Amino acid sequence: MTRLSLEDVSVAYGRHRVIHGVSIPPVEDGQLLGLLGPNASGKSTLLRALSREHPSSGRITVDGRAIHEFSHADWYRSVAAMPQVPPALSALRPVELVWSTARTLGLGLSDRALGARIDGLFQSLGLDAVAMAPLATLSGGKRQLVGFALAMIRDPDLMLLDEPTSALDLYWRLSLMDIVRDRLSTRGGVGVIAVHDLDIAARYCDCLALIHEGRLIATGTSAEVLTSAHLSVVYGVETDIRTGPDGRPEVRVLRTNRSPQ
Amino acid sequence: MASTLQAYAGLTRRRYTVLGLLSVGLLLSLLLDLSAGPAGLGIGDIVGGLLDPDSLDMRHRVILWQVRLPDALIAVVVGAALGLAGVETQTILDNPLASPFTLGVSSAAVLGASVAIVLTPAMPLIPQTAALPALALVFALGAGAVILIVVRFGGGARETVVLFGIAMVFLCNALTSALHYVADADAIQQIVFWTIGNLTRAGWWEVAIVSACVLVIVPFSLRHVWWMTMLRGGEGYARSAGLDVARLRVQVILRTSVLAAFAVCFVGSIGFVGLVGPHIARLLLGEDHRALVPGAAICGALMLSAASFLSKSVLPGAIVPVGILTAVIGVPVFLVLLAVQRRMR
Numbered sequence: 001m002t003r004l005s006l007e008d009v010s011v012a013y014g015r016h017r018v019i020h021g022v023s024i025p026p027v028e029d030g031q032l033l034g035l036l037g038p039n040a041s042g043k044s045t046l047l048r049a050l051s052r053e054h055p056s057s058g059r060i061t062v063d064g065r066a067i068h069e070f071s072h073a074d075w076y077r078s079v080a081a082m083p084q085v086p087p088a089l090s091a092l093r094p095v096e097l098v099w100s101t102a103r104t105l106g107l108g109l110s111d112r113a114l115g116a117r118i119d120g121l122f123q124s125l126g127l128d129a130v131a132m133a134p135l136a137t138l139s140g141g142k143r144q145l146v147g148f149a150l151a152m153i154r155d156p157d158l159m160l161l162d163e164p165t166s167a168l169d170l171y172w173r174l175s176l177m178d179i180v181r182d183r184l185s186t187r188g189g190v191g192v193i194a195v196h197d198l199d200i201a202a203r204y205c206d207c208l209a210l211i212h213e214g215r216l217i218a219t220g221t222s223a224e225v226l227t228s229a230h231l232s233v234v235y236g237v238e239t240d241i242r243t244g245p246d247g248r249p250e251v252r253v254l255r256t257n258r259s260p261q
Numbered sequence: 262m263a264s265t266l267q268a269y270a271g272l273t274r275r276r277y278t279v280l281g282l283l284s285v286g287l288l289l290s291l292l293l294d295l296s297a298g299p300a301g302l303g304i305g306d307i308v309g310g311l312l313d314p315d316s317l318d319m320r321h322r323v324i325l326w327q328v329r330l331p332d333a334l335i336a337v338v339v340g341a342a343l344g345l346a347g348v349e350t351q352t353i354l355d356n357p358l359a360s361p362f363t364l365g366v367s368s369a370a371v372l373g374a375s376v377a378i379v380l381t382p383a384m385p386l387i388p389q390t391a392a393l394p395a396l397a398l399v400f401a402l403g404a405g406a407v408i409l410i411v412v413r414f415g416g417g418a419r420e421t422v423v424l425f426g427i428a429m430v431f432l433c434n435a436l437t438s439a440l441h442y443v444a445d446a447d448a449i450q451q452i453v454f455w456t457i458g459n460l461t462r463a464g465w466w467e468v469a470i471v472s473a474c475v476l477v478i479v480p481f482s483l484r485h486v487w488w489m490t491m492l493r494g495g496e497g498y499a500r501s502a503g504l505d506v507a508r509l510r511v512q513v514i515l516r517t518s519v520l521a522a523f524a525v526c527f528v529g530s531i532g533f534v535g536l537v538g539p540h541i542a543r544l545l546l547g548e549d550h551r552a553l554v555p556g557a558a559i560c561g562a563l564m565l566s567a568a569s570f571l572s573k574s575v576l577p578g579a580i581v582p583v584g585i586l587t588a589v590i591g592v593p594v595f596l597v598l599l600a601v602q603r604r605m606r
Contacts, residue, residue: 053500076503083497088355092493092548095269100490100549101502115266122265131265132272135494150498 001029002063002157004050004190009058011042011049011214018045019214021058027207030184032191034205036198036225038235042214043194044084044162050192051081051160062158062190077105080156084163084194086143087150089136094127094146097135102153121149124179126172140167148176159183159191165200173197177204198251202226210234222248232257276552279545283559287337290566294333297573300324335463335527336569336583337562338471340534342524344561345475345482346517347535348542348553352489353513354419355496360535361521364422364514365404365429370525371456372433373400375440378451393455394467398526404429405518412511422514458529458584460569467527474523478516479558485509486550493548531584534561537591544598564591 004027011019027033035043049056122128125145144167165173208225210217212234218225226249236258244250295307310317310325347360373396411425538561546556568586
């Protein structure tokens with residue numbers, strides 16, 4: 001059982017504070033938290049703080065333990081942080097990258113078990129045909145899927161995914177989110193995803209946090225967060241929001257309501 | 262359809278086969294290098310003389326064991342050191358043009374050697390044969406230390422390291438030019454000759470010192486092969502797997518600077534091997550550093566050994582400085598491999 005909690009979290013780059021005292025109600029086992037906000041609002045920075053990549057003040061806990069109390073090995077074997085940028089264009093092949101990552105993490109799997117895990121991941125992500133192709137020859141979308149496979153190779157308790165669908169086509173956008181959702185339902189754990197796509201956020205996330213200029217504007221269910229007033233303040237757009245057949249909000253953007261800055 | 266494990270295992274096997282073939286090529290090149298020269302020793306005599314020194318007469322035994330073997334072996338160990346240093350520098354800085362030489366280590370060694378050449382006539386108690394490699398080593402290690410300080414305390418960004426290294430190259434070259442300006446004609450000629458690179462200055466002590474340096478550093482390089490492979494996927498993913506990239510950068514630049522400093526202090530500035538040797542290894546072996554690290558060392562050794570053989574063979578009765586030949590044979594080999602790889606895609 002995994003439970004993630006953030007209390008009064010602040011993050012600074014040097015003297016410049018970019019996250020200001022963010023608190024979010026605990027995210028329970030099996031739940032997916034969506035971080036929403038415009039460009040440079042602090043979503044990626046907050047994810048970096050959650051993944052221990054960047055220091056923060058306040059209190060971030062997993063199962064009641066502060067994240068810095070976990071040993072280096074325990075933390076990186078159980079927490080998957082997927083960066084926003086896909087893996088680099090190089091002659092390295094996806095299988096080599098995933099294999100070397102698994103060996104660096106020290107997952108304790110035999111070659112056969114690791115091969116089977118990679119096979120399963122690559123098949124579910126449609127990467128089996130390009131497993132031996134140099135990364136430099138793959139599309140941005142395929143490389144983003146390789147990045148997702150890298151995160152998932154450790155079978156994580158906590159998934160921290162920074163815009164994991166930004167380079168994907170419609171089919172893989174939904175498929176990847178289905179994989180994340182299924183995984184949380186069947187295996188458990190907690191997911192946090194930074195996302196721009198409001199439809200994805202409403203459809204897949206159990207709770208949302210709307211961030212603007214490093215401050216929390218709203219948190220709660222999609223119906224509580226995705227309101228015309230919130231979206232007007234944060235994104236500067238006028239929207240028509242209706243409730244869909246599944247009870248979740250459907251957002252239709254009408255026009256911008258301010259000049260580009 | 263073959264599983265990922267089978268395909269990966271097959272790829273790894275092919276790479277180790279290529280590594281084996283490169284090793285055989287290096288052995289053949291070493292034998293050819295040992296057989297080059299006017300003494301009339303064939304490869305059969307060389308093999309016999311290596312296995313049983315008493316099978317050769319005294320004159321040939323001295324030529325093989327005291328003259329040719331140190332020259333041939335210094336080519337192998339210096340080439341291996343430069344190849345190893347080059348591949349690790351390129352990976353840790355994610356820059357195909359990076360090498361310990363673009364970070365200023367070689368230019369600093371030239372400056373140290375120049376100081377020794379210009380100043381030792383004024384200090385008759387210090388023999389130039391000792392002062393020259395000693396000062397070249399001290400200056401090269403000093404350049405490495407300055408780069409390390411930049412990496413450690415300057416945030417360690419790749420671009421900063423490369424830019425600072427290039428600034429070091431310009432500074433050392435300017436100071437060497439200043440020494441040219443005040444030096445007499447003999448000293449300038451000596452500096453130019455040292456700068457080109459020459460393997461015939463080495464003896465058994467030099468071979469032992471550079472070999473020891475390589476043997477001490479190789480285990481550290483091999484220990485980091487998974488990390489270095491993972492880095493080729495991007496720093497962000499390496500950090501998200503818990504790798505302290507800044508710390509690894511300090512460790513790698515420390516060991517590559519030491520390798521390059523010891524490699525050049527005895528034989529002069531032979532920078533091209535450290536740049537192109539790793540690229541040839543990447544073309545043949547890919548990016549998996551389990552094969553690439555030993556492969557780059559072997560490619561560097563093979564390039565310099567072949568250059569050493571050619572340096573004694575192209576002009577009968579004369580030895581062409583090896584620094585000239587490494588580029589002359591390295592560039593065509595590199596271009597052929599690029600063309601073959603492009604055709605195979």
